[in-house]
Amino acid sequence: MASFDVVDLIRTKRDGGVLSDDEIRWLIRAYTDGGVGDEQMAAMAMAIFFRGLDGRELPTWTTAMINTGERMDFSSLSRPTADKHSTGGVGDKITLPLAPLVAACGVAVPQLSGRGLGHTGGTLDKLEAIPGWRASLSNADMLAQLEDVGAVICAAGTGLAPADKKLYALRDVTGTVESIAMISASIMSKKIAEGTGSLVLDVKTGSGAFMKTRENSDALARTMVALGKAAGVNTVALVTAMDAPLGRSAGNACEVAEAVEVLAGGGPADVVDLTLALAREMLACAGVDADPAEALASGRAMDVWKRMIAAQGGDPDSPLPVAQHTEVVRAASDGFITSMDAMAVGLAAWRLGAGRARKEDPVQAAAGVTWTAGVGDRVSAGQELFRLSTDDADRVPRALEALADAVTIGAERVDPGPVVLGAC
Template sequence: MTLIPQELIRAKRDGGTLDPEAIRAFIAGFEGERVTEGQVAAFAMAVFFNGMQPAETVALTEAMRDSGDVLDWSDLDRPVLDKHSTGGVGDNVSLMLAPIVAACGGAVPMISGRGLGHTGGTLDKMESIPGYSVAPDNALFRRTVKEVGCAIIGQTGRLAPADKRFYAIRDVTATVESIPLITASILSKKLAAGLQGLVLDVKSGSGAFMAREEDARALAKSLVAVANGAGLRTTALLTGMDESLASDAGNAVEVRNAVRFLTGAHQDARLREVTLSLAAEMLALGGLAVDVEDGRGKAEAALTGGAAAEIFGRMVAALGGPADFVERTDGYLPVAPVVKEVAAEGAGTVATVDTRALGMAVVALGGGRTRPQDPVDHAVGLTGLVGLGTTLAKGDPLCLVHARSDDAADAAARMVRQAYQLADAIAAGSGRPAVLDRFG
């Protein structure tokens, strides 16, 4: 069809429902910039104010998927599965989830992102490992998935390129917080990855982008409806982000936490619940378990029996990291020169945690970025973070700060203390469950 961008923008501005063919033509116009930056911005603002019908969001998602390469895994004899998290603090689930599902017979080509704002990025964590390549060539990526069962890498330039341009414009025009546009952005990349099943971890709470539970629920419902409408079997879990998911937050410290989790040396309870719940959903979607309960049992067996840890080690080696990384983790990960304890200034029980503030403390240490081009210090972070409901005496540790300098450690310690609110044990709650709801 002949595209007149301003007419499509006018129709959506006036609250109309767009024809799927018109949406596809508009996204196709991104190539060669036949649709201008101003027109993209105007369209995004029109959608921001007037929303989209489910069929429109499906069409937008599929059009952005088809703007670049769509991976084909038909040569694999195992189901191709993945998960996506809306982001949080201490969320290193991907590092355990991919090898657990691979150990149970799934193929997990996990295409992940970097941290921005207060949330950590999976790629930044993996780059803590010496030699590990988050940007392998296509042949190595495919070989690793086929032979090991999983690979955690970054997005290639040819995967949903229209989304990259669209998001960059949304980011500078105050149109990021639109559920249809968020939905299309997330799912276009997952659809382009050639998946057969997808589980979404949609977070709510003080450390989530969707802090209000009603907003997170709306996003989860939209993601599930659109993904299934586009032919990708999908479920979603609503999970709490009112405290750090792992007791460690940073890059290398979260990798160390993940290895300890996989080997059974230490497993944070909430992290274990979220990881195994997501694994159970993935295995059920892929037909590797008869239902979610069966999937949970299989995932637990892969974890406790050591198969998941073995696969994680093989993935690291296949993508350029040390062959004995799991066995000698502490010998390879970078370590910050300054480690300081953050002591509670009073006694009481942890009643609330400003989890976003904890994430910003990691950023302030250098462990995150406020601009995409910022470098990341992989060694810094917070460890031993106490959770909601923990009763403390004055002087008990809230966490340990890992920093480059005493000044940086002291500044982060102040941010951590401000993030924790203590109350009388009787008045304090113990927090919400780790998994709040399921959709799909």
């Protein structure tokens, strides 16, 4: 491979120029191998933050990241594969009921998930609230579980797109995270390398989402769908609401409990609606004609959940952890909830110990926030609105600060609106 002067490449992008395919491939490989320093890649990331990557540069950048590692292969499985990726939100426990539901309909779901950082929760952190459950599986174990059970939720191996792991950590500390091009390349490099045949993206929009505006969320969705299709992955995206948190809980064990409630035929309407909407998209992408609502109602999805948890060492029937301290926030007046700020709820859960500020921080399994009513519901003065749970009572005051203005109560009922806002 030809060699280039990284400073020349930085200047080209800084001044609005376009990098060649060879320059991009060299840069990604040299950075991954240590030939380009963090300070130089930080300068490039900032240049891309302001200048972007065009329609040719971005696919090349993404493929170069994929090619720094391995690609998984699910072609030996007896059924088609489909995966889902969410850009992250508050109370977003959808992966938990969705994976076994889609598997119960005949599609294998290789769900490689991550951990929480900041106000958004991590699927692996939630599942680790289940006694004995393990996140790390070998590729062979993953394939065996997909063939036998139909669904797996586990950590991505270090061999998938190692360039992304290194670049993501750099962007996190250099103020260059909020770049549609680099977000898209980060997500899609891992998902394409994963080897799934179909991919459904859940792109959140609103106060509790990474993308706050519909315009940016739509742009991110279109960009990722284009990258997926260009790589031969049948890719679609739903843009979904995240001004208010999903469901009635944000945390770890409390979100697992809510997911099990959905699998048992209950659960909050918004969680059920989004789970079914994503399941229908995954089945359609995989070419399987099945009714996920029937699989949920019949209990088949619950059966797969229990087998999936047990296959990874967990006890699906074991009691979930209970926090040592709880605090209740009550409604100040009668009326209807007209808004609930997802970011405020997520911040409170994080401050209680459900999330982490740095990747190496531990999380509390029992920490989190639950609420009894959502947007559009009537409440009475003195009624419990939020219940805060934590093993560390000293965390409660700052969590209460986050929730101080989280809920607005008005005289007129407000329609909570749809969860799914658009598709591409």
